[in-house]
Amino acid sequence: MVGLGFQQALEQNQFVITVELAPPKGTDVSRMLACAERLKGRVHGINVTDNQSAVMRLGSLAACHLLKERGFDPIYQITCRDRNRLALESDLLSAAVLGIRNVLVLTGDHPTAGDHPEAKAVYDLDSTQLLQVITRLNQGRDLSSRSSGGKPLVNGATLAGGTNLFAGAVVNPEANPLEPQIWRFFQKVAAGARFFQTQAVYDLERFDQFMGYARELGAKILAGVLLVRSAAAARYVNEHVPGVVVPERVVKELEPSANPLEAGIRMAGQQIRHLRERCDGVHIMAIGLEEHIPAVLDEAGI
Amino acid sequence: MIVAEQKDIAEIIPMTEGYQNILVIGCDTCVTVCLAGGAKEVAILACSLRLAARARGKKVQVDEISIERQCEKEFVDSLQSTVRGHDLLISMGCGIGVQTxxxxxxxxxxVPALNTKLLGLPERQGVWVERCQACGQCILDKTGGICPISRCSKSLLNGPCGGSQNGKCEINKEIDCGWHLIYERLKSLGRLGCLEEIMPAKDWSRSRNGGPRKVIREDMCL
Incomplete structure (x- = not known):
């Protein structure tokens, strides 16, 4: 049974479990909340995606609020794709007043990947800059460069009450080449990221190498674990989900299975066991298979 | 250079509806080089419009001309006598030409016959690629001479996003990841130190977001 909240568990060096839930495309939140209920007591935090894969859905902030009301510790995912700096700062203040403290900052998949490919992409800030903004909001200041009276401001305006957000970011230890990712990783730590949730990890040797850098910086790392229902689903992910690559050997292992979902659950559970000795936690991405996450945790012996 | 491409003729024909004396105007500068709106393209478009009019049983006069630069008033002014008697001007210049x-x-x-596409260069015969977004605040000194505003699909300032894989962009595997190019170039120049500092949020008010822009050289004003 999981007792502590996300940040507390990380700070007490527990092996932290987070999962990803996507808000519905519409206003019917029943499935999302039912999935969350099944995870009660088994996970430390629930990430709520922000128009994931650039597909329009219910807002992450509202969904986080619903989860918070029901006793979960949500991790509010916020991307740079859809909002400029005014909207991002404003939404972060909104999160703070709703008691949502954990924030995961992402660049955001490009609109062309999603269901509104004609949309104007924003990216007013990049994810590193957004982390700096959170650091600043936590200090009770914003990013504004002049007062409402038009006076230039060097260090932003003083807020009537700042935030106390626990900010994290994303890193892809399987990126090829890895070097620019490591540079980005260092940069995000410097900008204020206190935890990292990674893209799906498959190559443990490479991951160990990556963890060498992470330990140097003292950053908390939750390794990504992907649950896929079949070889075809894995191929779809490879084709359509930016930044995620399911290696061919995994696809091949799923292919002949009579019950590929079961095989997928077993493989994800196994992966968690491998990762347990290597990092600070795991972040499970089940993309549509959230109801099977408890089975993955059973398989992992958690 | 400014790179443009011709609109589909099916989009141009309806623009000519109701006009009898049309002048198609080419531009001998950028759009000639990118084979979109020079004298040759003017001749082809004029011919197509004549055929289209004839096919619909309409009597339309279509004349042709090309001038050195549609984006300068002096050159456009030279059309004063030519335009006389015409009721529609079709510009085969870029968006600037049409407006001048x-x-x-x-x-x-x-009316415009082209879609103005980008500020760029011919990469090879028949292929033009984007290199500048006229953002008003050049940072090429910090990025090894490769522009992240125009070459990163997200115009990021601090390195590649998680979608960069094998040096390619997440939006299309045919597109190079701009930040991958920058990183590799700075590395080969031994100047990765350029990337140590986090680049601050960009001042987009110097770009289009600050409203229509103007450059004033008071020392040159008469």
Whole structure:
């Protein structure tokens, strides 16, 4: 049974479990909340995606609020794709007043990947800059460069009450080449990221190498674990989900299975066991298979 | 250079509806080089419009001309006598050309035959690629001479996003990841130190977001 909240568990060096839930495309939140209920007591935090894969859905902030009301510790995912700096700062203040403290900052998949490919992409800030903004909001200041009276401001305006957000970011230890990712990783730590949730990890040797850098910086790392229902689903992910690559050997292992979902659950559970000795936690991405996450945790012996 | 491409003829024909005396105007500068709106393209478009009119049983006069630069009033002014007698001007210049003509001939209808696409260069014969977004605040000194604003699909300032894989962009595997190019170039120059500092949020007010822009050189004003 999981007792502590996300940040507390990380700070007490527990092996932290987070999962990803996507808000519905519409206003019917029943499935999302039912999935969350099944995870009660088994996970430390629930990430709520922000128009994931650039597909329009219910807002992450509202969904986080619903989860918070029901006793979960949500991790509010916020991307740079859809909002400029005014909207991002404003939404972060909104999160703070709703008691949502954990924030995961992402660049955001490009609109062309999603269901509104004609949309104007924003990216007013990049994810590193957004982390700096959170650091600043936590200090009770914003990013504004002049007062409402038009006076230039060097260090932003003083807020009537700042935030106390626990900010994290994303890193892809399987990126090829890895070097620019490591540079980005260092940069995000410097900008204020206190935890990292990674893209799906498959190559443990490479991951160990990556963890060498992470330990140097003292950053908390939750390794990504992907649950896929079949070889075809894995191929779809490879084709359509930016930044995620399911290696061919995994696809091949799923292919002949009579019950590929079961095989997928077993493989994800196994992966968690491998990762347990290597990092600070795991972040499970089940993309549509959230109801099977408890089975993955059973398989992992958690 | 400014790179443009011709609109589909099916989009141009309806623009000519109701006009009898049409002048198609080419531009001998950028759009000639990118094979979109020079004298040759003017001749082809004029011919197509004549055929289209004939096919619909309409009597339309289509004349042709090309001038050195549609984006300068002096050159556009040289059309004063040519436009006389025409009721529609079709510009085969970039968006700037169309508007310069519209400004110089306020009493005449002007329509565009091109879509203005980008500020860039010919990569190879028949292929033009984007290199500048005219953001008003050049940072090429910090990025090894490769522009992240125009070459990163997200115009990021602090390195590649998680979608960069094998040096390619997440939006299309045919597109190079701009930040991958920057990283590799700075590395080969031994100048990765350029990337140590986090680049601050960009001042987009110097770009289009600050409203229509103007450059004033008071020392050169008469």
């Amino acid at each position: 003509i519209a400004e110089q001939f306020p009493n005449l209808a002007v």
